[in-house]
């Protein structure tokens with residue numbers, strides 16, 4: 597099956613929808629109230645849960661960000677172009693990961709360096 601931009605867009609939109617739902621769920625689950633407990637042990641548990649919640653939320657937001665950027669790139673006709681080196685991203689990679697912002701080579705290099713490709 598040939599690569600389809602429409603399919604990529606549909607998948608990205610579906611993914612964004614799911615990510616937003618997860619974020620919403622995370623917010624309604626309630627990780628607030630930290631430090632208001634009178635028990636030290638409960639505070640520790642809450643602090644841990646909040647840390648997990650914050651990490652998860654950050655991850656979700658970053659995924660949302662990536663998806664949003666990919667959608668903008670689709671609109672601008674630059675979808676599938678590596679943000680780091682300008683090379684064409686492998687179609688198989690885009691199929692597996694529609695929000696991929698850079699090619700596999702750059703991704704590997706960034707991961708090796710311990711950094712992520714981020715615009716901010």
Ligand SMILES: [Zn+2]
Pocket residue numbers: 678679680681682683698699700701702703
């Ligand atoms: Zn690249």
